Amino acid sequence: MNRYKTILATVFFLLLAVLSCTRDDLNFEGPSQLLRVSADTVFLDTVYNQVRSETYAVKLYNDENKDVLIPEISLKKGENSLYRINVDGKSGTTFREVLLRKKDSLYIFVEIAPVANAPEAIAEDFISVKSAAGTQEITLFSVVRDAEFFIQSKTNPNILSENTTWSNEKAKIIFGDLTLASGKTLDIKKGTKVYFFKNSSLKISKNATLNITGDLGNEVIFRGDRNDPRYDTIPKNWNRISLDENAKLTMNYAKIFGGTRGLELNQATANIENSIIHTHQEYGIYAVNSVVNAKNLVMNNCGEADFGIFKGGTYNIIHSTLANYWDLNPSLPALGLYATNEFNNGTSPEQGALTLNIRNSIIYNKRENAVVFKPTSGQVFNYQIQNSLLKYSTNAGFNFDSNPNVINSLKNEDPKFQNYFAEKMNLRLKDDSPAKGKGNVSVAATVPLDIVKISRLVKPSLGAYQ
Structure with a gap:
């Protein structure tokens, strides 16, 4: 008897559900106004x-x-x-x-x-x-847009084994790692856009050459594969561009953003001009015992540091703006520049002599200090800071005042950028900036035009923008 009651109750509720649904359907009418x-x-x-x-x-x-x-x-x-x-x-x-x-x-x-x-x-x-x-x-x-794909797989190591030229006719999309073979050259022409999927990289092998030749308003772009503008200020969308021992980079008018590291140099040589590197999880430039000549370089928004120097090397930073207003993870130091003789290769520390020249430049952040030097006892650590503006505190690893290696420079004066927020990326100087007209004229003559091709031969300002 209980069994029949259970069956009848189940049937009743099923019929009720069906009738309810049917009633609801019948109550739906066509809209009498636009949605x-x-x-x-x-x-x-x-x-x-x-x-x-x-x-x-x-x-x-x-x-x-x-x-x-x-x-x-x-x-x-x-x-x-x-x-x-x-x-x-x-x-x-x-x-x-x-x-x-x-x-x-x-x-x-x-x-x-x-x-x-x-x-x-x-x-x-x-x-x-x-x-x-x-x-x-x-x-x-x-x-x-049409695109050319470079896809790494188990059967395709994704290697450029011949000299190669990329133009802006097609976007370049990289899955996994794309490697330029040892001794080969990759030329990337103005207006080319290179997109990386998650964790993807461009690797320049030993003795290979990467030439990036953009122009103002027609820069070469390296970024993650998401074109939506909100990804412009999000790091770690891709991995890095790395250069191995004796590899060479010539870069003019490029923009590199949204990765884990922008450029990673391992005993490589890089000549960088008129370029913007921003929004990387770790470093904009990570250089190990390398040679870097940077002119009109603009950097911002990197978790560890805009520019990290390890195991020495030779570095000339001229008329560059290394700002860092990183705010995604406050536990990261967000330095403008970090330099040391030491490098940990994973098993033991390695050392190298370091020579660093900073001229007519700005290195500034919103933390206590934008610059940290960590020389190793017994190692060569030569530096000169000339006509530059630094965010400085006593934990910088060097003395600012009464230091013969610090010449005609300013400390802890707000450079008054027009807009330092990463999504605006406008690190031009306001008219009342203390960096206006403070550059050394002889240094400015070696970089006569600023990053937007304005002459700086008269009353040169510090940084990449006149």
Whole structure:
């Protein structure tokens, strides 16, 4: 008897559920007014052939005091669209009889997945929302570019084994590590964009050469694969560009941002001009016993230090701005410059002689100190700081005052950048900056134009910007 009661109760509740659902369906009507939308245009990330975009969202709102039935939500170009939408957890191009309760909202998720070999073009389509109240259209907009892929796999070590030139005709997208073989040269021309997937790197082998030749307004860009501007100020989207022993780098008008380390130099030589390196988890430049000549270099927003020098080497930093306003992890030191004779190779410390010249430059941060020198007893640690502005405290590892190696320089004076926040990256000087007109004229003559090609031959200012 109890068994029959249980069965009857189960049947009763099932019938009640079915009837309730049917009743609700019958209560849904066509909307008597247009639905409110969160945006009438959705701008998607720039994408590359065969690579899906991020997922974007737009919301439909039912402001009426009744449940409504939307006859159709669809992509105007249908199956020929490069876009796909997701409504109520289902992906496709057309959805019919979509239910939306009173005073409720509905997400429509959007992504674009362009076909192979798509030329650079504007991809446009529309989400069409049709009802008795009328047809509404939400514009979808994205730029689609052709790209060249370099994909490391178990069967493909991803090595450039011949001299290679990259131009801006196609974006370069790197999965895993791409390695330039020993003794070979990679030339990267102005306007080229190089994108790295998570943990990916460009490796320049021993005795190889990397030439990066950009121009003002047509820089060579190295960044993570996400084009959305919010990723411009997020580090660790990719790994690094590394140069091995006796490798050579010539870099002019490049931008490197969003990695773990920007440049990693291991007994390499680098000539860097008119370039911006910012937003890296550890270092913008990590140099081990290397030779670096930097002119009109701008750096900012690196967790450990903008510029880290280990195991000595030779470094000339001229008319450069090393600011560091890192605020993502306050436990990291966020230095402008760190220099030491020592390097730990993982098993034992190694030492090297160091020569460092800082001229007509700014090294500044929002911490107590922007510069730390850690010389090793018995090792050569030569430095000269000339006509420069430093954020300095007594734990810097050297004396600022009454030091013959510190010449005509300023300490702890706010350089008054126009906007130091990483998303603005405007480290130009305000008119009343104490760094204005304080540069050494002879030093300025060796770098006669600032990073935006303004002459600095008269009353040169400190840093990369006149």
